[in-house]
Amino acid sequence: MIRKVVLLLIIGLFLSACAPVKPWERGNLARPEMSLEPDPIGAGLKNHIYSSKEAASGGYGVGGGGCGCN
Amino acid sequence: MKYFALIFLFCFSLVAQADDLSGHAAPAFSVAALDGGKIDLSQLKGKVVYLDFWASWCGPCRKSFPWMQEMQKRYGAQGLQVVAVNLDQEVAERDGFMKKLGFNPSFQIGLDPQGKVAENYHVKGMPSSYLIDANGITRLDHPGFREDNAAHIESAIKLALGV
Numbered sequence: 001m002i003r004k005v006v007l008l009l010i011i012g013l014f015l016s017a018c019a020p021v022k023p024w025e026r027g028n029l030a031r032p033e034m035s036l037e038p039d040p041i042g043a044g045l046k047n048h049i050y051s052s053k054e055a056a057s058g059g060y061g062v063g064g065g066g067c068g069c070n
Numbered sequence: 071m072k073y074f075a076l077i078f079l080f081c082f083s084l085v086a087q088a089d090d091l092s093g094h095a096a097p098a099f100s101v102a103a104l105d106g107g108k109i110d111l112s113q114l115k116g117k118v119v120y121l122d123f124w125a126s127w128c129g130p131c132r133k134s135f136p137w138m139q140e141m142q143k144r145y146g147a148q149g150l151q152v153v154a155v156n157l158d159q160e161v162a163e164r165d166g167f168m169k170k171l172g173f174n175p176s177f178q179i180g181l182d183p184q185g186k187v188a189e190n191y192h193v194k195g196m197p198s199s200y201l202i203d204a205n206g207i208t209r210l211d212h213p214g215f216r217e218d219n220a221a222h223i224e225s226a227i228k229l230a231l232g233v
Binding site: 022023024025026027030031 | 123125126127128157158159160163185188189193194195196198
């Protein structure tokens with residue numbers, strides 16, 4: 001029991017090291033290669049083919065990049 | 071067991087909370103200027119300061135630059151000083167942004183690559199701007215920049231200047 005409590009405490013103490021990325025530190029996250037879809041034209045083509053085949057469209061992707069500012 | 075819960079809560083409380091600065095005294099700062107000098111908020115006392123935090127990788131920041139140039143031109147004589155603090159960690163990226171801008175900003179550009187000033191101002195997004203009146207009180211705490219919000223910020227600037 002005591003050992004488990006100590007272990008949890010140690011994990012808890014390290015949680016503060018998992019600080020969220022500050023808004024001004026998102027330079028690397030804002031790079032195009034960090035976006036969910038790095039090739040928008042290719043993705044458009046793929047989605048077009050996919051929706052033609054499936055006779056249904058939508059439901060893929062989200063808006064915005066990683067920097068939280070666009 | 072009680073202490074365990076307390077320490078556990080303490081761990082979570084270490085994550086800083088964002089809060090609105092408007093109505094509070096603007097935190098003092100002194101940063102290096104892009105042109106080689108220094109920008110000190112205390113030396114700008116008596117002026118209305120539009121403090122903006124920006125970075126080269128941020129799209130809306132690019133859009134805000136021509137607007138800040140216009141504000142400086144329009145209200146500079148009435149006592150407005152625009153200070154745009156850059157938060158880029160890479161010098162080359164910042165220089166690239168300045169080159170691509172196509173004009174030489176007539177307002178002041180400060181450098182805070184470590185983000186220390188941004189930390190003190192609890193910057194919540196990029197860009198973030200703060201309107202500081204002649205007495206050093208923050209009048210406006212505005213995250214982001216959109217062209218349709220610009221008129222609202224301009225009216226706050228006019229109000230702070232009394233024009």
